[in-house]
Amino acid sequence: MVIRLAGHMVFCLAALLLAGLGSMALGYQFGAVGGSIAIAVLILATALALWLWFWRRRLAGAGALAVVFAVLAVWWGSIAPSNDRDWAADVARGVTATIDGDILTLHNVRNFDWRTADDAVERWETRTYRLSGLDSLDVFTSVWDSPAIAHTLVSFGFRDGRHLVFSAEIRRERGEEFSSIGGFFKQYEMVLIAADERDIVRLRTNFRKEDVSLFPVDADDRFRRALLLSYLDYGNTLAVRPAWYETIFSNCTTVVYRLARTLAPGASLDWRILFSGYLPDYLYDHGYIATSLPLAEVKKRARISAIGQSTPDSDDFSAAIRSGPVATLRPSAAAAATGTVKQP
Known part of the structure; x- marks a missing residue:
């Protein structure tokens, strides 16, 4: 019975x-x-x-x-993913790249001039960078609703003052809205966006009014270069082999983690990778961001939305958001010189 x-x-x-x-x-x-x-x-x-x-x-x-x-x-x-749909303007083009020795040539770098959160002057650019000019690595987190969930962006800085941001995003069709539930059911493809900080970060600080934080990452030249190249390889792969966005297992943060883990296999899996609003806690516990201050103070100094909103359009946005309290979170020159920085 x-x-x-x-x-x-x-x-x-x-x-x-x-x-x-x-x-x-x-x-x-x-x-x-x-x-x-x-x-x-x-x-x-x-x-x-x-x-x-x-x-x-x-x-x-x-x-x-x-x-x-x-x-x-x-x-x-x-049901197969596709690169051929009527895409929303801001995700219409994914980044691709070619490498010739020290020269990186990136195609479809987004440099929109946003007028509102939904309207912009559209610009897609081809840009060149020198691998030898790579100078810094930063992680941005952007919270818009629940503090447990944040969008993650990775920015590479160059000695000429330019910054290049990578963001793995849902590829919405024109007129389509985001649904976290839809992300479980093959509703969106994945796209890798490369963009200017004045576009992709300023959109979040100034127009979407999200709570954006900037965390300088302790990483050596080898890791920064390898991570940048892995992003470019991922963009080239998506261009020929589209993939689905998945709310838990293939989103903006898990993409960062997978790319980093290919370079440093010892990087541990952690629940804070999935609940991306706690990614700074994970980075702090592993010593990848500044640990000379309590975590609460690091988070406080990392917040840049107010600075972004007060920066005139004519000013250097990237320089402005790195001024003030966040500047104290930069890896020390002594640590970088002695090779004691940690590799994620």
Whole structure:
């Protein structure tokens, strides 16, 4: 009796999970009208499997549920990411790059001049940089709602004063809105954006009014160079092999972690990688950002939104956001010279 009851519970749970997750997937993929029809068919098929099971035709019921699962699995596996859609303007182009000795040539560097949070003068540029001129590495976190979730950006500084930011983002279609739930169901592709700080950081500080922080990273020249090259390789790969954005396993922070871990395999997996609002805590605990002050003070000094908002359009935005308290978080010249900086 107990075994029979347990069997009923397991079968019902499997049917409910299949119907629930399948309905969400169908709804996000087919929209309101098509999704409603597909969901109705799924529910009827699941109900038939349950009816067969409880009318003592358990083999037929299990077979029916297995067929429903197989059909959904084949359909789900057939949904492939694409680079050919009507994209929103700010994610229309992913970065690609070529390397000739010391010279990096980047195509599709975004340098928008934002007028509002949704409107900008669009500029996509081709830029060249010298690998030998790479001078600094910074991580930006940008919080817009829950403090547990932040968007993560990585900025490479060069000795000529320029900064290049990489941001792994959802690739929205024109008119499409972001949904964290949709990110579980193949609603968005991934795109790697390379941009000027005056574009991508200023958009968040000045127009979206997000809480943006800048954390200088302790890393040596070898790691900075290898990480930059890994970003360029990732951009080139996405250009020929598109990939899905996944809310948990392939987002802005997990991309940073995976790239860093390929260069430093000892980097540990941590729950704060998934809950990206706590990424500074992870970096602090591992000594990748300034640890000479308490973490709360480091976070306080790292906040740059107010500075960004008070910086005139005519000023050097990158220089401005690195002035004030955040400047005290820079790795010391002595540590860099003696090679004691840590590698993530």
